[in-house]
Amino acid sequence: MKSRIMYLENKETGEARIGRVTFSRTFQTIYYRDKTFHRAGSEKIQGNFFDAETREEYWISGCKKKGSDYHWSNKVPVAIDDDVKVEYWTSIRGAEEKIT
Template sequence: MIKDLMYIELKTGYSDDGPAWIGYVKTSKTKKTIYFNDQAFQKYNGCYSNYVDIETGDEYWISGLKKKESNRHWAGHGKIMIDQRAVDEYLSLIEEKELPHNLFEIIDIEDRFPMERINKLLNSKD
């Protein structure tokens, strides 16, 4: 499993204003499956989304981090929740000394990667 820092935004029901996070994910080697915050996402080709929650069907935009502009869509609003463990790495990436408090909320995100649960779910569908 590969562990990366990524941007995750819920699209279903929100358009460009959904809850958004910057946090550590685990991915399959191909990045077709991403695990984050006790959820699992598979690659998906939606109009405004690129991953779907395997268990709920909710659509998400998941991407690497942008260095010089907002990770949110230009029309989107709302604070991005960032894992407190990721703040220093993110600041280094964007070459800043502190996060703009009007754009970010620092939170604790537990490492919960449900590989076993999701594998059982996917194998039971066969």
């Protein structure tokens, strides 16, 4: 499965983080840790994916070089998973120093 570092924000709790996700073959499902997210098919929700188990809405998107990863309508603090921190800061954000 293809993997990518992405921004995940729970639209109901406001928790946001950056971590490595994997995709289904059709890219309609995203897997992150022990969660499965399905693409939302309605404009009536705040997110673009929902948790298959809890039905909570999530905004999931690619990380941006300038760091404005949050959804434009809701700026929240963002946690970065330890296993992607160095790759995020060097490959995506363009930092030249090694991040610890």
